[in-house]
Amino acid sequence: MGKNYQKEYIYISTEFRKSNNSRESLGKLFDLLYELEKVNKSQNEEKTLSDIYSLLGFHKSAYEVYKPTADLTNRKETKKLYTLEQKAKSHANNFAMKDIRKLHKKKEQIKLLPEDFQIDNNEENKNRFLLKNKDIVIFNKPLKYNKFEIYIYGNHKFEDYIAKIIEYISWLGDCRNPLIEFYNSELSGYTNDFANEDWYDTLDIFSTRVLVGQNGKLFSEISGGDEFMSDHILDIEIEERKITEMSYDG
Numbered sequence: 001m002g003k004n005y006q007k008e009y010i011y012i013s014t015e016f017r018k019s020n021n022s023r024e025s026l027g028k029l030f031d032l033l034y035e036l037e038k039v040n041k042s043q044n045e046e047k048t049l050s051d052i053y054s055l056l057g058f059h060k061s062a063y064e065v066y067k068p069t070a071d072l073t074n075r076k077e078t079k080k081l082y083t084l085e086q087k088a089k090s091h092a093n094n095f096a097m098k099d100i101r102k103l104h105k106k107k108e109q110i111k112l113l114p115e116d117f118q119i120d121n122n123e124e125n126k127n128r129f130l131l132k133n134k135d136i137v138i139f140n141k142p143l144k145y146n147k148f149e150i151y152i153y154g155n156h157k158f159e160d161y162i163a164k165i166i167e168y169i170s171w172l173g174d175c176r177n178p179l180i181e182f183y184n185s186e187l188s189g190y191t192n193d194f195a196n197e198d199w200y201d202t203l204d205i206f207s208t209r210v211l212v213g214q215n216g217k218l219f220s221e222i223s224g225g226d227e228f229m230s231d232h233i234l235d236i237e238i239e240e241r242k243i244t245e246m247s248y249d250g
Contacts, residue, residue, distance in 0.1 A: 005036055006048045013055055023100065023198075029056060030099040043069045054084065057096035063088035095230050103201040109137045109173040112166045114159070117150070127152045137173040138222065141205040148207070154214040161212050168210060168218050171241060176200050179236070182243040190248075193228040202227050203234075 012032060016025040029052060036049045046069045053062035063084040070081045112134065120128035129152070131145035138148075150165060152158050176197070183195035193199075204225040211219040222236040229248050237245035 005032070005045050008032060009048050009052060013051075016055070021097075026097060027099070027101060030101075050084070054087075057091070058093045059084065059087035059090075059096075060092040098202050100198055100201055103140075104197075106174070107137045107140050107142065109170050110134055112136070112169060114162045114166075117158075117162065119158070120149075129158055136169060138205045138208050139172070139179065139200070139203055139224075140174045140176070141203060143205050143208060147205075149209050151209065151211045153212060154216075156212050156216060161218075164218065165210060165212075168220070172208070172220060172222075172238075175243075178241075178243055179203075179246075182246055186246055187248075191228050199226060199228070206233070 009032060012025060012028045016022070016029055019025050033049070033052045033056070036045065036052065039045075041049065046065055050062045050066035050069075053059070053065060063081075066081060066084055070077045072078055072081075116132055116134050117129050118132050119126065120130055122128070129150040131148050133145055135145050136143050136148060150158075152161070180195045180197075180200055183199070188194050206223045206225065208223075209221045211221070213219055218240055220236075220238045222238070224234045224236065225232070226234050232248040232250040235245070235247050235249055236243065
């Protein structure tokens, strides 16, 4: 007799809600999710998978899985499908919970070379440089190459700074302690939340900009998000290797 995934989901989801979304019960939900994703599923098991996606905040995935299984002659299922569709349109999978066990793992920064960069072809942005096709790591999070840019101001030449920029990108790969300390010093009074290892590991990084200023110093502007104010953008500014500003926008 096969495993009763629906019964197990009901048990784990009840534990999850009663424990106020504890890390332990969250891990159990993800384990059940990974298992269900791999097996050949009946229609009822597809619906259970959709329920797990929905509970974890993967609203787009929940809708896509539920849609082929929904009985459109059943009013209850039609109503549920509509609700899932609206959530998928408004939230997609953007605010889904994360399996922090995976996020704890150290990610290696990719090795960058001068030839991995190119000047922006736009005539209006001659001081802007881009990565060609290599993704990088910022704050231990993967960042797509097209979400990263460099600006050179003043009379500075890109080739004179490329080695320093590559070293700087490597440093930005993991700034765990400085970020946690700065948040708790500057923002915890505003949010009444205190950053820790879990906060750092669950950060989202949306874009990163590195600038060579008129004075020759390196600056970075990083846009991301955190679990404390998930509907806001978290903007972080760094001068050389010192965090100077952190604020919410939105």
